[in-house]
Amino acid sequence: MKRALTDLAIFGGPAAFLHDLYVGRPTIGDRTRFFARLEWALNNNWLTNGGPLVREFEGRVADLADVRHCVATCNATVALQLVLRASDVSGEVIMPSMTFAATAHAASWLGLEPVFCDVDPETGLIDPDHAAALVSPRTGAIVGVHLWGRAAPVDALHKIAADKQVKLFFDAAHALGCTADGRAIGGFGDAEVFSFHATKTVTSFEGGAIVTDDGQLADRIRTMHNFGLSPERAVAEIGTNGKMSESAAAMGLTSLDAFAETRDLNRTNHALYSAELRGLRGISVHQFDARERNNYQYVIVSVDKTATGIDRDQMQAILRAEKVIAQPYFSPGCHQMPPYRRDPPVRLAHTEYLSEQVLALPTGPAVSSEDIRRVCDIVRIAVTNGELINAQWDQRMCRSS
């Protein structure tokens, strides 16, 4: 166990872990069941194009999200594109800058212009007042993001979308199985999008889904995601190939079978991190509203340099030397990334403040409570000696490189 400054790997101590510890490892579930499903698909000679496994997966995701329609896709980025295109969105799309680049890319790829909105400095969720202020005659849609699985302010955004007559969608990539005011995420706005990428809480290797209660929109998306082919198999409009395969659905179903267990483990992990780091100056573990259903997929800490003496990047480097691969989700904000930077730069004070502080720590079923205690020991030593570490930083980093 590490106790002193010199125990840290950046100060020459041995790394705390033998192998890299990642923010999220795939939640595969029972692989016997996965192989059984795959075998069944092969015997069934139906590998894609809306096969039985994809339909079963869509049904289960729709149930979980408490919506009438679900279209499974090859990933969430294409799902976002399908939603925007099938809703005839044009012009500008207002979205938080504090998100994964894919939210912005999906709009840009269609020739739409992302307009970045600031966030609440505590929660990282889209600020509805700022979103309302950004609405212009060119606005086609607002895309809210349920960052880290916490619900965006859905009611306020519904009101803005209705008042201003713009479409409203949600990037729910983090929010499978979560609620907003007790209502399942999935049914808000005109449509919502989930991701089943390998790093998400339920995985289908790569995958995504669009969920909505709007049957007409779902039908159009279904057509568009299969080359624009109508159910009668005639080309009805311009489409793309956004389909999910049977092998992906086999993984998705198996991962979904394990979802409740994954969520419970992640909740335990989150509680342990919170307890271990409680009271540590300058370190706060972002909490989830206990009245909501959460998936606890992310453990996010804020590192406040004014109190710790070291900044988030230094904390990340200290952890990395110990083979703890913590990730700055999401930093920088999209508005500061080269493709989206403007001259003069757009300033989003809360996004810039928060994105400099946040760090996602390893969790998921592959991380044990012993691992978490060791990660927290490292954070504790780093914070307790923050000023000293910072004073020696340049020297240290030169020597170790």
Ligand SMILES: *Cc1c(COP(=O)(O)O)cnc(C)c1O
């Ligand atoms: C992962 C993620 C996406 C992209 O999902 P893919 O399925 O990998 O395309 C989009 N938005 C957010 C917020 C994400 O975290």
